[in-house]
Amino acid sequence: MDHFHFINGALYCEGVSMDEIAESVGTPCYVYSRATILEHLRRVRAAFEPLSPWICFSVKSCPNLSILRLISGAGAGMDVVSGGELCRAMEAGCSASKCVYAGVGKTDHEIELALRSGIGLFNVESEQEFEAIAACAERLGIPCDGALRINPDVDPKTHRYTSTGNRETKFGVDLVRAADFLRASHGHHWCRIRGLHMHIGSPVYDPTPYEQAIRKALALMDTLRDDGIVLDTLDLGGGFGADYITGQSPAADAYAQVIVPLLEDRVRDGLRVILEPGRSIVANAGVLLLSVVYTKQSGDRTFAICDAGMNALLRPSHYDAFHFIWPTRPAAGVIPAARTMEPELPGLVVHDIVGPLCETGDFLALGRSIPVVARGDRLAVFTAGAYGMSMANRYNSSPLPAEVLVDGDSFEIVRARETYDDMVSHERVGELAPAIAE
Ligand code: LLP
Numbered sequence: 001m002d003h004f005h006f007i008n009g010a011l012y013c014e015g016v017s018m019d020e021i022a023e024s025v026g027t028p029c030y031v032y033s034r035a036t037i038l039e040h041l042r043r044v045r046a047a048f049e050p051l052s053p054w055i056c057f058s059v060k061s062c063p064n065l066s067i068l069r070l071i072s073g074a075g076a077g078m079d080v081v082s083g084g085e086l087c088r089a090m091e092a093g094c095s096a097s098k099c100v101y102a103g104v105g106k107t108d109h110e111i112e113l114a115l116r117s118g119i120g121l122f123n124v125e126s127e128q129e130f131e132a133i134a135a136c137a138e139r140l141g142i143p144c145d146g147a148l149r150i151n152p153d154v155d156p157k158t159h160r161y162t163s164t165g166n167r168e169t170k171f172g173v174d175l176v177r178a179a180d181f182l183r184a185s186h187g188h189h190w191c192r193i194r195g196l197h198m199h200i201g202s203p204v205y206d207p208t209p210y211e212q213a214i215r216k217a218l219a220l221m222d223t224l225r226d227d228g229i230v231l232d233t234l235d236l237g238g239g240f241g242a243d244y245i246t247g248q249s250p251a252a253d254a255y256a257q258v259i260v261p262l263l264e265d266r267v268r269d270g271l272r273v274i275l276e277p278g279r280s281i282v283a284n285a286g287v288l289l290l291s292v293v294y295t296k297q298s299g300d301r302t303f304a305i306c307d308a309g310m311n312a313l314l315r316p317s318h319y320d321a322f323h324f325i326w327p328t329r330p331a332a333g334v335i336p337a338a339r340t341m342e343p344e345l346p347g348l349v350v351h352d353i354v355g356p357l358c359e360t361g362d363f364l365a366l367g368r369s370i371p372v373v374a375r376g377d378r379l380a381v382f383t384a385g386a387y388g389m390s391m392a393n394r395y396n397s398s399p400l401p402a403e404v405l406v407d408g409d410s411f412e413i414v415r416a417r418e419t420y421d422d423m424v425s426h427e428r429v430g431e432l433a434p435a436i437a438e
Contacts, residue, residue: 002284003033003406004382006335011328013273015409017137018085018289022378024415027291028308028401030389032062034070035407037385040252041074044240044277047256051263053273055296058238059085061278061386062286066405068092077120079276081239083110090117100235100274102130102149102197104170108136110267114143121274122146123197123235125172126201127181130191137190147197147233150178150220152213156201156239159319165213172198173222182220186229186300195223195233195272203241203279205249207258210236214262228358234263235274239349242283244322244383252280253435275438280387282386286314286385288401289328290364292377293356296395302351304373309355309362312397313384314391317361324354325364328378330371339382347371353379389415399423 003014011018013031021031047053048418056077058070063085069079069092077098078089089099098116104125111133114122122129124146137144149172151165164171173181178196185193189295199207214236221231236259241249263273290306297303315321324339336343346368355362364381371381392400399418404411426432 002036004287004380009329009333009335011326013245013287013406013411016406016411018287018380019329019378021404021411022289022291022328024162025402025404026380026417027289028306028312029289029417030286030403030415031289031411032064032067032282032286032385032403032405034405035248037067037070037282038074040281040285041071041076043252044275044280045262046270046272047252048260048275051259051267051273052274056098056274056275056276056438057281058278060390061238062282062388063088063390064403064405066412068094069280070405076415079278083107083113086114086117086119096120100147100197100276103201104231106132108132111136112140112167115144119144121194121233121235122191124191126147127173127177127425129191130181130185134188134191142151143192145233146171146176146191146193147195147235148181148185149199149389150175150217152198152200152216154200154209154212154216154236156209157206158201158204158239161175161319163201164201165198165209167217173353175216178220179223180230181225182231183227193231195231197235197237199237199276200239202237202239203249205241207250207255210239210255210260211258213369214259218262218266225306232270233272233274234266235276238276238278238280240277240280242279242383242386243339244283244324245340249280255262261365263313269398283385283386284385286383286388288384289395290379290381292373292375292379294375302349304351304353304370304379306353306364306379308353308398309357309399310359311355311357312392313363313364313381313388314393314399315384316364318391323364323384324382325368326380326382327371327373327411328380331373332371334371337409342345342369345371357398394418397423 056079072094081103102123153167402417403415
């Protein structure tokens, strides 16, 4: 579900034409729909309502301040994984007390920042990290809460780069070690371990691995309860899917149908449930808008060379990820009824849709059938709202794209396009002050 649709042969985001945005802001540019973000947040909240979960939006998926402000304003907390993300969340108006903080490499400096800010919950990834947090809390005289991240050893059936809940991963600790750790750390004055955290992978298109992981977490909680150790928090992480292809992902309801019955009674008995959705809230809410700079024939291949590629959207080249791509004003008015891998429509031409960078791996789609495009046409890369701009980079000294937020018939620039001056400002040696860590 999203608010990107064709009207009279032209692509719109809500009530604003994408060409109007491109003409005013330029390309490459990320365009987000406010209505889509709020609708997806509403759906997750409604589906899991019986658990009254604490919903913490995963900042890493789309860290733009205006987007965070929108989501925080709608009542969500934030899942952060660095001092930088915590600062963004707070700057966007989200109190640190509504933030949960995961990440395997929290530095002392970041831990101190989180403690001083009043972080809601540390999602603790190892025994060593627990020691570091507890020591810092004691030094500052600020007690804190934590949840232990477990790796429940389930297969999320997703890309190996984003599978995180199997036994041999850098994330969390396995279930046997978890039990030992929870016994040893129980009752710690400065860092009180209140629960368990997990994040099994992303995207997870089948609710079953959640069921398996939750059953293992509950079994661990029950064993500990028998020893007098009561855990009152279960953070399920993120990972719900999004529609890269129309209808590809289960709806929030479908995940809830599996998860809610497992936890409903526990919640009645005082368990607090936390969800950390990222992709499922913002992926379908964002489109990357590009211009075709040139078209070119090499051997049998037809290239559409765009003004950005893996610098603006890394997912296709990094994960072989599929993103539906279509011209904003398709030739002969060919409009897809659904976003599919191989649309069956008249007059399509097979293109390699590539960026301008000096790598053969710089592509957005290979062998893709789209209406024929020409120099100056614009392309929309769909489902780019999550892990799009957040993974963008400046390779080949490409300035970062602009970001625009659409609300009904109007739009606002929420991140200015980077200038060449911005790009070099941290390298003007004579002007540099030491900034080891802010
Ligand atoms: N919580 C934790 C601890 C996480 O590590 C993540 C994502 C999330 C929540 C949010 O997961 P989501 O609901 O967005 O699936 N760059 C990859 C995705 C990496 C996900 C990393 N962790 C991609 O472009 O597909």
